[in-house]
Amino acid sequence: MVKLTINGNQGEFEEGKTLLECIESTGLQVPTLCHHKALIPYGACRLCLVEVTQGSKTTMQASCTYPASDGLVVQTDSEEIIKTRKVMLELLLARCPEIKSIQKIAEEFGIKESRIKKKNDDCILCGLCVRVCQERMGINAISFSNRGSKRLVSPPFDMLSDVCQTCGACAYVCPTEKIKLVDISKNTAVPIRDEYNEGLITRSAAYISYPQAVPNKAAIDDRYCAHMLKDECKICQEFCEADAIEYDQTETKMKLNVGAVVLSPGLDLFDAKIKDELGYGLYPNVVTSTEFERILSATGPYLGHVLRPGDQKEPDRVAFIQCVGSRDCERDYCSSVCCMYATKEAIIAKEHAGKDLECDIFFMDMRAYSKGFDEYYQQGKELGINYIRCRPPSIKEIPGTQNLLVEYLDENNEKVSSEYDMIVLSVGIMPPGSAAEISEKFGIEMNEFNFCKTTNFKPVESTREGVYVAGPFTEPKDIPETIMQSSGASSKVLTLLKDEKGTLITEKEFPPETDVLGQEPRIGVFVCHCGSNIAGVVNVPSVVEYAKTLPNVVYAGNNLYTCSNDTQEIIKDIIKENDLNRVVVASCTPRTHEPLFRNTIREAGLNPYLFEMANIRDQCSWVHMGEPEKATVKSNDLVRMAVAKARLLVPLQKKHVPITKSAMVVGGGCCRHGSCH
């Protein structure tokens, strides 16, 4: 370990680190434009200057390149440093006056205008792009050329590169956002389509498929990952604090012995491009209903702001066209859900964009047939949604405006032309593309529309015994109908496998519970970094130190991820070593993690109710993201409260009530009318 004094505070740091890394690990921030964790330090921008005192000698050094060694005294914010940093910033600002990242740092140092004569450059020669291309990608598609004041970044001989793999790393790291792939590469960059957002935006090769994904884990797309394709990069591994990146993971095939199968492969949506008269794929402001659903979503491409994709303008008039790919000659069925989702999307669009947004829905029959649907339809009408009973034959774009024209016959059989800013096509439900393959693999029959064949009296059974089905695989249907059918299918499985039920269960055994009654409380406090989720805002080490000062706290420590499996083992050991009889975890929400921690302390022999949680993520680092100091003070408050309660916790026991294993069914009918398909 290396001992350093940073701004008067002594600390121990890992060996082999630079001063910048040590400084940042204490939560202090030093400005820099040319540093990147995954690249060899370079010292180009000179903004990270600090004063380094070794013995009697004090010098000014770029902290990003200066190795930390024992006994160094570092000052990051002396008057001299600030003054020098300001000069560097003025020079950068004079060179690149329009660059936002420089303006932002300059503003933090109170500089609005540079006193030096301005040039209008957009490159600060930090070399991040050149370095990432060389060090990480091993490509060398760009480099510095010329010397002195004429130095610049370019592909060799100023000709578009044919080795560039259009990975985009250079553009990604560029602090001035100057780099454009079209200036570098002969190859055309193909952005990765963000599938969850229907391709309205792009994503990176390492990604989490969507917010709240289950499991909520990142994946690497091996079709695009520079490492998977060319054995280079590996930058994500450098950044992952949990050390979770494994490039050698491969697809595995498993053999499962099962007694029954439930097929719920879902649906495909109708490809609106097939109806070329509607202009989808041709006119940018004609979107499908699923795309519009993403546009309305807070996690969507425009964060819930209603914008049209063509030019990202707010629309004033939106039209929905129903039955696109349903109820036509090729598909003589109704998709069952589109009338309601169009009404929902129109209502939400009005909520987001304001009630002045005009929404017209072109429909044939309003099929609001399920529980509560007709009332919702009435609500839509009351909110000003205009329902027009007509199936418009075509959509045309109005040249110049990207607006769209719909010609139709109104209720009085008169021809009307309406102009819209945006048109939503309510695309229908198709059987899944895999239907034929599934049918063959499982030996089950499909119906005339290529959905799975079922009957009225066996609605969750395929034509093969033991193969059950649920969801829109059998017929277009909405969420509740799908949920019911899934439950129905699982009941069939339970019946088929009733003799085998529970045979694979092993009861978990716990050690006997320690009797803590009458014992003086001995509280352990575990404070979680949650990677940078908490520690990026809250000063976690200081919260730990604070917790140690609280009465009855005999242990306080921090964990990178308190919820990880390894940490559960560590917590159990610490409980035993310190003879803890109460545990407090300061981390995220008890809604998701309280059961886990209760289980952990139970495994260590403590009653699970001798546990208390402080939610310093949701209530501190998230809501006070911009106020790290206040977030830390509040974290201390929450920990103090949790400890105060923990002192008074007593063991509680869960009661068990035996179950009468029988059911009463009230009503011995089947159904009323024979309106089944």
Next chain:
Amino acid sequence: MAAAIELSGQGYDVYLIEKEKTLGGKLRRIQYLLSGEDPQVELKKLIDSVKKEKKIQLYLSATIETIEGSIGNFKTTIKQKDKSTEFEHGVVVVATGAQEYEPKEYLYGQHENVVTQIELEQRLGPKGDWAVSRNNGFPKNVVMIQCVGSRNEERAYCSRICCSEAVKNALKIKELSPTTNVYVLFRDVRTYGFRESFYTKARKNNVLFMRFDEDKKPEVFQNGNGLKVKTFDETLKKDVEIPADLVVLSTGVVAEEGNESLAKLLKVPLNKDKFFLEAHMKLRPVEFATEGVYLCGLAHSPKAIDESIIQAQATASRASTVLAKDSIELEATISQVVDESCDGCAYCIEPCPYQAITLIEYMLKGDVKKTVEVNDSACKGCGCCMATCPKKGIFIKGFTLEQIGAQANAALGV
């Protein structure tokens, strides 16, 4: 029935309570289906499976007197004539069905040739007089009127099945007597899913669909011995008069009258149309917020046969999540009564959203002592009782006044 068969199939004992003398409900009157399946054959199979299954105890002509207890341990008393029976059970499935709307409009009950779809179906079915006599006696003009008793001020909801039912019967008429003119007066044709293709088929078979508006409902008049239907056709934008030999009303589905009393017994809610209200429209469609009580079929809302069966099977699956266990583990952080502090004022009983608290009396040192009692299985530990109690007579374990007070003091730094 489907729920009972499914539950017994999984290995549980079932008490099946039916208020009628026979099983099968309204399905007994269904003569044929769009799909071509024979409903009576299928119904017989269902009834046979119920009767054959030893695990199903069938109680016909039975009404429920009382239901006590909660999830895992219910005790119910039923009455058949003068006989009372009591039994214990772990869960309840509500499958009470619904009724057909009895029309007051369109001369129904006043003219013998104004009938409902189900009445028409009896004549068209395999043993019906029209089916037997074929073309003899078939009327020349049949007019069907949709949304009778549905989608109006009194009942704002759609009865879901009547459009397909009209299409089914119209197709049957055309099959038996192709020369008969069939007119269907509708507002929206709601033949969702695969039912759509039968609507297409009906149009191809020259069934005439004429749309009317909610504000301009058709009118039925007596026309000599026959009938006449006057409607404003929304496509032609004209008043049209159709001489009709038979007017068929597509009557809606209305909630069963007994729903209110059963809801009260089970402490579960109804919606404003008196259908039972599930815990969550989308995610918990067959459950009630009250644990251990499930819902299926037309008691939930109007629906077709396959949809009713699916829902019945779903209740069996949800119910088995309870019945599969030997015991229920109750949450430890629930309310506890401090008998010494409780004076039985009963303030806490009303606010409890789970009906978990009851007022009891017992003899203490020669006096009647009033106090409240908590049903541990029903209590969810929400704390409404504790917040209401003026005497510190009830508290939530793990959230005592002392514990919360210590937290508050720590927050305020006192």
